[in-house]
Amino acid sequence: MYVTKIPSPVGNLLLASDGQTLTGLWLEGQKYFAATLDGDAAEQPELPVFRQTAEWLDAYFRKEPLPALPLLSLRGSTFRQAVWKLLLEIPYGQTTTYGELARRLRENGIPAAPQAVGGAVGHNPISILIPCHRVLGTDGSLTGYAGGVETKRFLLELENSVNGGYPCPCCGCRTFPVPTAAALAYICPVCMWENDLFTASDDEPSDENHGLTLNQGRENFKTLGVCDSRLARYARKPLPEEL
């Protein structure tokens, strides 16, 4: 076992290798830190796989085109490995949910409850490269990240600033600078969706000023171009890159 430590915008990272492949990458102080690391690991910063990983991370944090991932070795139960493989398929800048991952596993004949998926995601041994930060709660919340919710938000915002926006829950235009659940009192400039007016739950009535549900807001958007007809003169059309 070999290790090295490299600095990053989200703090020091500990990398582990068997000499050929990357076997671990942890944020200093994270939950399950170095969980799969053997006792006697030697510092070896010159290992080619460490250099390759550092180059990948450098490009990632500079928002440059990403080189190929280094070879990864994943040690864990068959179930966890299946979850980690799915994580690798989540495209850059996009998110999924624990429930959606569980559904995809079941489609592949693997029985999976969202909680079990959450456990496997939390034990991801190679942070950032295996993008467990792209998994949100079913309501879009930034729930549970072994490296801390602030780090998760940082990584999602970094990817989002390259990709250009999270989809508005009502009109679907990519007008949100952060995931919806993290956008406090944000108003979509296209359809006027406002998280003060429409709660995350699709059919829950919103506050007393407007009394609409999110589904009613979406219906209004389809017919009127805005969630609330009284706001029509403030809304603008989506820009091409938002669609």
Ligand SMILES: [Zn+2]
């Ligand atoms: Zn909108």
